[in-house]
Amino acid sequence: MASYEAEPKPDNTEPDQKAWFTAFFLENHIDPFAYPTTVGSREQVEFMVYPENNERFYPCSDAMFTAIMSRKRPRFLSNRYREVLDKIFAIIKEFIDSEYDRAFLSSLIQIKYDNEIQSRLLIPSRLEKRLYKIFLNRTHIEDPYASQKKRENARAQKFMASESFKKALNEVDGGIDTMKGLTLEQLKTKINEIEFTRRLSLLTASALWKDDNFWIPSTSTIKMLLNAKITGNGMKHLLELINRPKSKFLWLTDESGDVVADIAIAQFLANIGHVVILAVKEEPFFKKVCLTDTRTDPVLARALERAHFIHDKTISKNKLVQRLKQDEHLYVISDGTQEALNLLLVSTTFSRVFKEVDCVVTRGPKQKNRMIKTHFRFTRDVINICAADNRLDIVFKPRHPDCINFSHRDLEEKADKIISKMKQAKNKNMTVMFYSGIIGSIPGKIDVAIKIMSRFIEHLQDQSANLFIINPSLYYEPGMDADDLMYMWEIVQRSGYIDIWRFQTSEDIAQSFELMEQKVPPEWIGKDATYSTGCTKEMHIAQEVQRENPEMQLIGPAVEKFMRRDEYGVGSMYDQRLAEIPERRMSDRRQGGHHV
Numbered sequence: 386m387a388s389y390e391a392e393p394k395p396d397n398t399e400p401d402q403k404a405w406f407t408a409f410f411l412e413n414h415i416d417p418f419a420y421p422t423t424v425g426s427r428e429q430v431e432f433m434v435y436p437e438n439n440e441r442f443y444p445c446s447d448a449m450f451t452a453i454m455s456r457k458r459p460r461f462l463s464n465r466y467r468e469v470l471d472k473i474f475a476i477i478k479e480f481i482d483s484e485y486d487r488a489f490l491s492s493l494i495q496i497k498y499d500n501e502i503q504s505r506l507l508i509p510s511r512l513e514k515r516l517y518k519i520f521l522n523r524t525h526i527e528d529p530y531a532s533q534k535k536r537e538n539a540r541a542q543k544f545m546a547s548e549s550f551k552k553a554l555n556e557v558d559g560g561i562d563t564m565k566g567l568t569l570e571q572l573k574t575k576i577n578e579i580e581f582t583r584r585l586s587l588l589t590a591s592a593l594w595k596d597d598n599f600w601i602p603s604t605s606t607i608k609m610l611l612n613a614k615i616t617g618n619g620m621k622h623l624l625e626l627i628n629r630p631k632s633k634f635l636w637l638t639d640e641s642g643d644v645v646a647d648i649a650i651a652q653f654l655a656n657i658g659h660v661v662i663l664a665v666k667e668e669p670f671f672k673k674v675c676l677t678d679t680r681t682d683p684v685l686a687r688a689l690e691r692a693h694f695i696h697d698k699t700i701s702k703n704k705l706v707q708r709l710k711q712d713e714h715l716y717v718i719s720d721g722t723q724e725a726l727n728l729l730l731v732s733t734t735f736s737r738v739f740k741e742v743d744c745v746v747t748r749g750p751k752q753k754n755r756m757i758k759t760h761f762r763f764t765r766d767v768i769n770i771c772a773a774d775n776r777l778d779i780v781f782k783p784r785h786p787d788c789i790n791f792s793h794r795d796l797e798e799k800a801d802k803i804i805s806k807m808k809q810a811k812n813k814n815m816t817v818m819f820y821s822g823i824i825g826s827i828p829g830k831i832d833v834a835i836k837i838m839s840r841f842i843e844h845l846q847d848q849s850a851n852l853f854i855i856n857p858s859l860y861y862e863p864g865m866d867a868d869d870l871m872y873m874w875e876i877v878q879r880s881g882y883i884d885i886w887r888f889q890t891s892e893d894i895a896q897s898f899e900l901m902e903q904k905v906p907p908e909w910i911g912k913d914a915t916y917s918t919g920c921t922k923e924m925h926i927a928q929e930v931q932r933e934n935p936e937m938q939l940i941g942p943a944v945e946k947f948m949r950r951d952e953y954g955v956g957s958m959y960d961q962r963l964a965e966i967p968e969r970r971m972s973d974r975r976q977g978g979h980h981v
Contacts (some may be wrong), residue, residue, distance in 0.1 A: 402464070404455075404622035405903025409453060412506040415444065415729045424729050425736065428866065432736040433728050435762050435785035442761055444727040445508045446754040458505050465509040466502050473516045480529045490523060510751070514724045517670070520733035528669035528677070530641070533880040537642035538684040540594035544601055545587070545649060553607035563895075570927045577657055578624055584653055585623075585779075586613040587646040588748075588772040590925055610775065619768045619779030622744075626659075632743045633660045633709065635765075637726065637750035640672040643772075647748070648688045654824075662716040662738050663692070668723040674912055676719045692717050699733040702868035703875060705741060707794045737868070740764060740790070757782050764788045796869055800876035803855065807882040810853035817882050818845075818854045821924075821941075822889030824861075828906065834858070837897040837909075838889070871919065878926050881934060886927045888914035888941025915946045 410416035417424040427436075434442045443450055452462040473494050481487045494516055501512055521527070528534075544550055567575065590610055593599065602610070626632040634654065638647045644665075651661040666675040679694075692715040695708065698896060708716075721732025723806050727749070728736075739745060744766045747756050753769040762785035771778045784790075807817050822838045824831060835858040842856045878886075891913045900907045914920035924947040931937050 402799045405454065405456065408504075409443070409506050410441070413506060413508050413511045415511075415727070416935065425731065425971065429733065429736050430729060431764075432729075432740040432866075433764055434842060435764050435788045437762070437785075439960070442729065443508075444755055446758040447509065447760055448758065449508060449754070453506060453508070456505070462505060462509075463636055466498075466507075466512060469509050469513045469516065470498050471776070472513065473498075473520060476517075476520060476529060490520065494519060498812060504740070510725055510727070514670075518723075519559055521669075528675075530669070530672050531678075531681075532643035532671055534674070534678060535684070537594045538645050538682055540599045541590075541642045541645035542684045542688070543594060543599075544590070545645065547601045547687075549601055549604045550607055552604045553611055554580070556608060577627060581624070581627055581650070581653060582615075582620075583611040584646070584650045585615075585770070585777060586611045586927050587649065588643060588770060589613045589775050589777060589924060590646070591643055591772065594645075597836075613772075613780060614776045616776060617779040617781070619770070619781035621769060622766065622781045623779065626744055627654065627657070629743075631658055633662070633741065635662050635664060635738055635742045635745045637664045637720070637745070637747050638674050641674060641678075644674045645684065645688065648685070651715055652688075653824070658714070660709060660714050660716070662695075662742065663689075663720055664718055664735065664738075665722050666723060667719040667732075670723045670725075672837045674723070675723075679717060689715075689717060691715065694718075695734060695738075697734060700737060702737060702872050705734070705737050706872065708795070709741065726755050728755075741793075744768060746770065753780070756946055762788075764790065789862075791862075791865060791869045793872065796873040797876060800873045802896060803860065803877050804880045804882065807853070807855070807877075807880065811882060813851075815851045815853045816849075816884045818852060818885040818887055819878065819883045820845075820854055820856060820887050820889070821914055821927075822857075823912060823914065823918075824919065833906075833909075836901070837894055840900050841889075841893050841897040844896070867919065871922065874923070875926060879930060881930075883930070883934075883937055885938045885940060886930075888924065888927075888939070890914070890941055913942050915942050915948075921947045 392457070394803045407416075411419055414420055415424055417426055424856065430442055435959055436442075448461070451464070452459045474491060477490045477494070480488060497516060497519060498512075501507055501515060521529075545615045587610075593602075626634070632654075634651075636647060636651055647663065651663055654661050665679060666673045669675050669677065674685070679689055693708070693713050694720045695705075695716055697704070698721055700708075700717070718738060719732065720726075722730045723731075731739075742765060745756075745763070746767070747767060747769045748771075749769075750771055751769060756763070756767050757769045757780050763782070764784055766784050767782045769780045769782075771780075783820055811819050818844055820838065822834070824834050825837070838855060838858045842854050846852060846854060857870075860873075861870065891911050894909055894912060895905055898909070914924075924944060927937075927939055928944065931939060
């Protein structure tokens with residue numbers, strides 16, 4: 386098992402403690418109801434964090450959360466706050482020359498600091514971001530560490546381009562105990578493991594490129610560096626991944642200098658057939674690598690000239706899968722944030738990439754706090770790599786055992802099985818109909834929606850001879866979200882085997898309730914396929930399919946009425962604009978209607 390332990394969760398049942406818990410999310414600006422345009426919805430967070438007992442995810446270690454929830458102002462929390470303040474004071478001292486301006490900024494930061502920590506509700510990383518932004522905004526310094534980052538990256542690149550390093554990296558003596566009995570394939574695997582381990586060991590060399598008296602050590606010294614001691618339970622899992630064909634990694638890059646090593650490791654993995662998506666910061670944050678650095682730093686721009694950048698912050702699952710299926714192996718994305726790591730604020734693209742990879746590799750102690758030193762479990766395997774002196778600590782945290790993940794291959798296979806049934810029906814001279822209707826567009830009414838659709842389809846089949854109808858509600862499986870369903874159904878819909886594509890009308894719904902000997906409930910009156918985000922997307926697909934196959938019939942509401950729905954809330958089954966209404970969102974939670 387992984388070397389992490391879950392901290393006890395505080396009791397939120399008492400009204401006063403529950404209020405404190407709610408205030409914690411509000412004060413840290415991580416409440417999705419209060420900040421719906423910046424904080425990820427529950428559905429988006431569930432792309433990454435596996436939910437248990439309806440618990441809300443928080444972006445800090447269990448130890449930090451427990452300290453804040455205790456309301457006792459422990460020394461642990463006070464020390465962390467003080468570390469943040471000292472860090473900002475150090476920046477002011479380093480970058481502000483004017484004595485007056487230094488005194489002004491220091492006083493301003495102190496005032497804001499005293500005010501922010503008064504309640505003891507703030508996560509130190511959120512305090513750090515706020516104070517850092519005050520510094521940036523008041524000084525108009527876009528990236529105070531830009532020059533230093535470039536220097537450290539240049540040193541790291543110079544080190545890795547040196548003959549001493551190349552000689553040490555390619556040293557064979559002692560690398561393989563014996564080749565006796567090894568096949569060529571086994572030998573290749575062994576060589577890959579050795580080179581990968583040596584490149585990982587580069588992460589212990591940070592002191593070299595941080596030193597202004599930079600020098601390139603001798604080959605013998607570099608050999609010792611590349612033979613770093615490795616602790617933790619994660620190396621075994623990393624080696625298993627690199628020995629599988631085309632593993633997919635989301636690799637969260639670390640700070641300047643080290644990022645050159647991160648890229649070198651990613652390029653090695655890409656060269657042996659794996660897919661690596663490197664994640665950088667959206668905007669400058671201390672010495673973390675940001676998107677601007679990849680363009681303005683000549684070392685990074687050259688190192689990433691063959692990488693493929695995904696700049697779309699809200700890429701759809703379909704487009705992402707198509708990108709990752711191309712014969713490309715190295716990608717770069719922004720996580721959408723300006724802080725160490727906060728899964729509640731990351732971009733939609735980051736969330737979707739997280740869900741699509743085999744493993745998420747995190748770097749350094751801050752990311753370890755948020756991903757390893759927490760009782761929360763994730764939808765993907767997580768590995769953290771921390772370097773200290775000549776040692777690497779690599780910790781593995783397996784994804785939640787109950788997490789159900791549908792890869793694009795799984796969804797394609799399911800689509801192929803449905804298409805096979807359509808082919809069989811066509812071979813029997815049957816007419817194939819696809820029926821599109823409301824499933825999850827009315828939160829909390831999914832079971833009713835399935836009954837309505839299924840009962841009406843039974844009615845159509847009773848009325849017609851040689852009619853084969855695809856009922857989408859019958860193909861949902863636990864764990865599927867809107868992304869999965871739309872990806873699967875689009876393959877089916879573009880297969881060319883649909884003769885009639887029928888979209889649900891309000892008359893269909895009314896007749897369904899009549900067949901079930903029930904009156905139409907208020908929430909269903911007047912509803913039809915135009916109310917559904919999924920059906921709206923499917924109408925666009927249907928029009929494209931009809932242009933290729935003019936004989937396909939379209940039945941249902943007029944095409945021009947499919948205009949009111951826009952885009953899915955990420956991972957949900959209803960229009961994101963509906964989710965942006967706080968009262969509606971609260972109602973949705975009470976009804977439990979955020980999954981199909």
